[in-house]
Amino acid sequence: MLNVEELGFNYKTRKVLEQIHFNLKPGEVLAILGPNGVGKSTLLRCINSIHSPATGTIFVDGEEILSLEKHEVAKRIGYVPQRSEAGRLTAYDAILLGRKPHIGWNIKERDHKIVRSVIMKLELENLALRYINEMSGGELQRVAIARALVQEPKLLLLDEPTSSLDLKKQLEILRTVRQVVKENNVSAVITMHDINLALRFADRYMFLKDGTIFAHGEHDIVVPETIEQVYGVSATVEQLNGYRIVIPND
Numbered sequence: 001m002l003n004v005e006e007l008g009f010n011y012k013t014r015k016v017l018e019q020i021h022f023n024l025k026p027g028e029v030l031a032i033l034g035p036n037g038v039g040k041s042t043l044l045r046c047i048n049s050i051h052s053p054a055t056g057t058i059f060v061d062g063e064e065i066l067s068l069e070k071h072e073v074a075k076r077i078g079y080v081p082q083r084s085e086a087g088r089l090t091a092y093d094a095i096l097l098g099r100k101p102h103i104g105w106n107i108k109e110r111d112h113k114i115v116r117s118v119i120m121k122l123e124l125e126n127l128a129l130r131y132i133n134e135m136s137g138g139e140l141q142r143v144a145i146a147r148a149l150v151q152e153p154k155l156l157l158l159d160e161p162t163s164s165l166d167l168k169k170q171l172e173i174l175r176t177v178r179q180v181v182k183e184n185n186v187s188a189v190i191t192m193h194d195i196n197l198a199l200r201f202a203d204r205y206m207f208l209k210d211g212t213i214f215a216h217g218e219h220d221i222v223v224p225e226t227i228e229q230v231y232g233v234s235a236t237v238e239q240l241n242g243y244r245i246v247i248p249n250d
């Protein structure tokens, strides 16, 4: 679904990413982890072609992403940035806007049906007619995720999607994203800071350090050495209730 080959990116003269190389299969959730400022959001923006890489190529569902028109990118990729803009429109209309790449001028009953089903899936019924510029950070974050889901993309790019959510909603959102990925055989790339949440919902993990991949693989790469090397934190990794968990030592 996603092939990133030898990707490098600079902000002006400052090198941010180099030698990023990985694949993601349909039906997989990849968690991108790493310290503040390492380039996680920048990587998502390169995949979504908001940024043009200095080197390398990115293929989504077999198509080179930079060769596609913006609306063609939007048909394939649903991107939720860290901070969403909030205009004076209702949550329902904001979510319906996610259908725009597919519909042109005419909104069909099928579009409303998809919007209603995502609203129910994310339990947003009570927010649907509220204005998004009057919402809390967490409410807005859930609306932005709903909007990406109604796009019915092949690839979801979520930049810290749970950063403003309470514990229950963190679990609900990630469970829903995982369910959508598995049911529709699409893929998701999610940047996160909470390693334990990632260990619960992702299939693969990628740790970035100094602008490049330090480790990439399944949960067995999440070991004390990786945590120490990437974050400079001594930690123990244990198994609890079927999940691997990371516990800092001090």
Ligand SMILES: Nc1ncnc2c1ncn2[C@@H]1O[C@H](COP(=O)(O)OP(=O)(O)OP(=O)(O)O)[C@@H](O)[C@H]1O
Binding pocket: 011, 016, 034, 035, 036, 037, 038, 039, 040, 041, 042, 043
């Ligand atoms: N528009 C920009 N212009 C110049 N530098 C930028 C720009 N956006 C980000 N940077 C810098 O590029 C580096 C990578 O930023 P990025 O936002 O990708 O990191 P991140 O890993 O997502 O961080 P965080 O975990 O704090 O969200 C940082 O040093 C940041 O200061």
